Every structure is written in structure tokens, then in C-alpha cells.
Amino acid sequence: MGGFKLWISIYNKELNLFKNFLNFAFQFYHLNEYFLLVKDPRIKFQIPLNDIFSVLFLTPVFDLYAFLQIDQFLNLNINRKFKTTISDSHIPWFLSKIKSKELEKILFKVFKQIDKSLCPFKGLKLGAIDGTLMSGYYVSAFQFLSEEVPYVLSIQRYAKRDEEINASRNLMMKLVKELGEGFIDLIVVDALYKIKMMKFFKRLGMKTLVKTTENRLEIVKELEGFIRIKADNVKIYEGIDYKRLEKYKIYEMGYEWGVEKVNIAKVEEKKIKKRKEKSKGKKKEQEKSSEESYWIITNETRLKGEDMKKIAKRRWGIENNGFKGLNEFGKIKRRWTGKWVVAENFLLMVFLSYALVNLFEELFNKECGELIEEEYGKVVKNFKFFIKCMLARLTFKFEDTS
Numbered sequence: 001m002g003g004f005k006l007w008i009s010i011y012n013k014e015l016n017l018f019k020n021f022l023n024f025a026f027q028f029y030h031l032n033e034y035f036l037l038v039k040d041p042r043i044k045f046q047i048p049l050n051d052i053f054s055v056l057f058l059t060p061v062f063d064l065y066a067f068l069q070i071d072q073f074l075n076l077n078i079n080r081k082f083k084t085t086i087s088d089s090h091i092p093w094f095l096s097k098i099k100s101k102e103l104e105k106i107l108f109k110v111f112k113q114i115d116k117s118l119c120p121f122k123g124l125k126l127g128a129i130d131g132t133l134m135s136g137y138y139v140s141a142f143q144f145l146s147e148e149v150p151y152v153l154s155i156q157r158y159a160k161r162d163e164e165i166n167a168s169r170n171l172m173m174k175l176v177k178e179l180g181e182g183f184i185d186l187i188v189v190d191a192l193y194k195i196k197m198m199k200f201f202k203r204l205g206m207k208t209l210v211k212t213t214e215n216r217l218e219i220v221k222e223l224e225g226f227i228r229i230k231a232d233n234v235k236i237y238e239g240i241d242y243k244r245l246e247k248y249k250i251y252e253m254g255y256e257w258g259v260e261k262v263n264i265a266k267v268e269e270k271k272i273k274k275r276k277e278k279s280k281g282k283k284k285e286q287e288k289s290s291e292e293s294y295w296i297i298t299n300e301t302r303l304k305g306e307d308m309k310k311i312a313k314r315r316w317g318i319e320n321n322g323f324k325g326l327n328e329f330g331k332i333k334r335r336w337t338g339k340w341v342v343a344e345n346f347l348l349m350v351f352l353s354y355a356l357v358n359l360f361e362e363l364f365n366k367e368c369g370e371l372i373e374e375e376y377g378k379v380v381k382n383f384k385f386f387i388k389c390m391l392a393r394l395t396f397k398f399e400d401t402s
Contacts, residue, residue, distance in 0.1 A: 025356045029113060031057065034106045041097030052094060056349045060330035061357060067091050067336070092337055095345040103348040104154055108178055110352065111144065111153060114359060118146045120185075121314070122307060124300070127184035127206075128315055129172065129193075131164035132323050135343040136335035140167035141323070142175060145188065145314050149359040150325060152351040157340060164192065172204055181205030186300055188315040198260060198299060207300035211312040213293075219257050220295050223264050227251050237305045244313075246271040252305035257297070265296045265305045267312070329354050 026032045035053040055070065064070050070091060120126070126145035131138060139155040154175060158167035175183065187201055191212035198208045214220065226234050237250040252265040269292045296308045303311070326332045330350035337343050 021357075021360050024360050025057070026054070029110055029356060031106070031110075031352075034109060038098060038102045038106075041094065052091075053349075056091070056095075056346065057353050060350050060353050092339070092342045095342045096339060098345050100341070100344050100348060103345055103352075104178070107153055107348060107352055110355070111151060111179075114149060114151060114355070115144075115183075118144075118149070121311065122303075124185040125183070126186050126188060126311060126314060128188045129168050130190065130323075131158070131161070131167070134332045134347055135337070137340060137343060138164070138167075140164055140171050142171055144184070149355055149362060151355045152326065155344070155347065157344070165197065168193070168197075169200065172201070176204045186298075186311070188311060190315070202260075202299065207298065209296065209298040209300065209303075209308065209311055209315075211315055212295050212297070215295075217295075219255055219262075219264055219297065220266075222255065223251065223253060223266055223295070226253060227266065235305060239306070241269075244271070248309065250305035250309060252308070254301065260299050261301060262297050262299045263301050263303060263308065265308050266293065267296065267305075267309050268293050326350065326354055329357070 031053075032050060035050045038049065038053070040049045059070055067089075115125075118125075127142060128145050129140060129142045131140050133139075134141070134155065138158050138161065140158060141155045142153050144151040144153060154171060156167040156171035156174070158164060172187075182205055184206055186207045186209055188209045188211070189197070191210060191214050193208070193210060198210070201208045212220075215224075223234075231253075234251050234253045237252070238248070240247050247270045249268045250265050252263060255262055255264050257264075271290045271292075294312075296312050298308060323332075330353070332347060332350060335343075336346055
């Protein structure tokens with residue numbers, strides 16, 4: 001990301017952060033060019049295609065959570081420029097006519113640019129797939145697991161909860177077709193994805209890591225038996241995770257699971273938390289210890305116990321930084337519309353916006369954290385909050401993005 005400094009105007013006391021973000025997204029990541037490649041469904045139009053996409057891309061940045069809110073926001077800020085209205089009825093109509101494949105291609109192109117700057121874990125590119133509820137629909141979602149930026153690449157809708165596996169199959173086949181084998185090396189999943197899916201992922205050119213709490217699995221019972229007799233083939237790792245304030249003990253061994261050679265590990269974690277209790281009108285602090293045990297299975301046999309634990313922890317990134325973060329950012333769980341095609345296309349725009357806002361914030365803090373602290377008296381940790389603080393001093397014009 002050597003060119004990133006070009007987009008930071010450190011000489012401007014006003015520090016027009018929002019304009020820099022527009023340049024970062026629309027020029028550095030070529031969103032202007034990508035949006036113009038989408039086939040315009042309108043025959044006659046007054047508002048340029050790029051401006052409509054820009055509105056949709058920036059909608060979650062400005063905390064707009066309904067098409068009517070978008071309409072009202074545009075009337076106050078933008079529509080005077082065009083002397084027309086991007087109405088709350090026009091936006092869903094427009095989204096219903098756009099092919100989701102064209103928007104997904106934009107996500108894939110941006111991903112290929114981001115991918116070059118991300119650091120893999122032990123040389124492995126990690127991804128996760130999981131089912132969730134978005135805009136009132138069940139979807140299987142794939143996220144690239146990166147500490148730098150949470151990036152949801154694509155989703156696949158399914159009608160019932162028990163159809164998640166089939167939806168995940170179709171989603172992964174689509175991603176491999178578009179991005180090629182090797183776009184990730186290891187996919188991290190939960191216990192729903194058993195050995196059959198491990199074989200399926202292997203055919204797609206990737207290894208699998210499964211985290212489970214099911215103690216009835218045959219492979220888990222085998223490991224427990226070896227642990228009890230203190231077998232020589234069971235390796236033991238102990239340590240303290242200072243980041244999470246927990247002690248851990250890991251038992252790991254190799255195993256043949258069907259025809260698949262795997263490493264299996266049992267992880268025991270113990271946390272110390274402070275709990276406040278009232279006693280005779282006074283607050284007393286007591287230490288409460290909590291323990292957790294789970295098992296990790298992977299056919300990436302180069303991974304050892306502690307690495308397996310670290311990757312399994314990253315798996316929760318799809319919940320915390322992925323789904324929860326996305327919902328806080330773009331309210332993806334609320335039902336925006338009764339039409340799936342509209343919901344899907346709008347969600348894809350939110351994914352794109354969320355990824356680039358997070359990436360911009362990461363790089364901005366890295367490059368200009370000291371400058372911001374000197375200028376404003378504190379380190380800016382939340383880019384969205386900073387935008388809100390700056391709105392009164394910024395002029396929102398689409399000329400800045402062209």
C-alpha cells in the first residue's frame with residue numbers, strides 16, 4: 001500500500017478525512033471504473049449510474065438504515081445538484097434490475113487488490129463459512145479471515161435452516177470458479193461440517209479446520225482415551241494467552257479419520273474474571289474462574305496444537321468482526337425489503353463499504369495516528385464516529401469522487 005500516503009492531506013489543517021476516504025475508495029480502489037462497468041438497466045436517466053452506486057456505497061457510512069432515510073438525506077445534501085430525486089421507490093427498483101453477479105465481480109476485484117497487502121497466518125490464507133440471518137433471509141456467508149480487514153466475499157441464500165450445507169457447497173464452488181483454486185488455503189468451520197465436507201473442500205483445493213464441542217464423535221473418544229492412559233503419541237502444550245487473560249492446556253495427536261490423515265487437539269482453557277457482588281451495602285470483588293473445553297480437527301497436518309488453537313479463535317472473527325460488526329455498521333439483520341434480489345444487491349454494497357472503511361481506518365491510524373492525536377487531542381479509533389464529527393465541516397459533493 002505504498003501509494004496510500006498520496007491520499008492523506010496532512011498539510012490541510014481542516015483534515016478533510018471524508019474526501020480522502022472518497023479518493024481512497026473510488027480512485028485508489030477504482031470503484032469509479034468498476035461501477036461504470038455495470039450494465040445500466042435504465043433507458044432514460046438524469047442521474048449518472050456512478051452517483052447512484054456512490055449513494056448506496058456510502059449509505060451505511062452515514063447511518064442510513066432505510067430507503068426513506070436515504071431519500072431524505074439526499075434531498076438535503078445532494079439532489080439540489082441534479083435538480084431531481086433519487087427516491088426511496090427508485091432505489092429498490094434500481095437494485096431489482098441489477099444482476100448480483102456484476103456486483104460480486106466488483107467485490108472479487110477489490111478482494112484481489114486487498115489480498116496482495118494482507119499477511120497470511122503461517123503462510124496460510126484463511127477463510128470461514130457460516131450460516132446466518134441477513135435482511136430477514138437465511139444465507140451462507142464466506143468471509144476472508146484477516147486481522148487487518150474483515151471481508152465478506154459472497155453469500156448464498158437458503159430457505160430452511162437444515163439447507164445450510166448445500167448452500168455452502170454451492171457458494172464455495174462459485175468462489176473457486178471465480179477466483180480459482182488456492183484463493184484460500186484453509187477453511188475454518190464449525191461442527192456442522194463433518195468429514196464429508198472435509199473431503200469436498202479438499203477437492204476444491206483447500207484444507208479444513210473444524211472446531212467442535214461434540215464429545216460423542218468417535219475421533220474425540222479416541223483422543224480422550226489416549227489422554228487418560230497418558231499415551232506417548234499425545235503431545236501436550238501449556239501456556240498463557242495474555243491477550244485473552246486465560247491459561248490453556250492442549251493435547252494433540254495424529255489420527256486417521258476414515259481415509260483422511262488429520263491432527264486432533266483438545267483445548268482446555270481457564271479464565272479469571274472479576275465479578276462484583278453486593279454484600280451488606282458494600283461491593284466486594286470476587287474472582288470467578290470459568291473453564292471451557294473443545295476439540296479441533298484439521299487435515300492440514302503441518303499445524304500443531306497452539307497454531308490450531310489460534311486459528312480456531314480466529315473462527316469467531318466471522319461472528320464478531322463479520323456478522324456483528326456488519327450489523328452495527330449497516331444493520332444487515334433488519335428487513336430492508338421483501339424482495340430477495342433487492343436485499344442481496346444492497347447487502348453486497350454494504351460488504352464492499354464495510355471492508356474499505358475498515359481498511360481505510362487501519363491504514364489511516366497506522367500512517368496518521370500521531371497527527372490526529374496532535375490535531376484533535378486524542379487518537380481516532382472509530383472512523384465512522386470521526387466522519388460524524390466532521391460532517392458539519394465537510395461539503396458532500398460527488399465531484400470529489402470523479
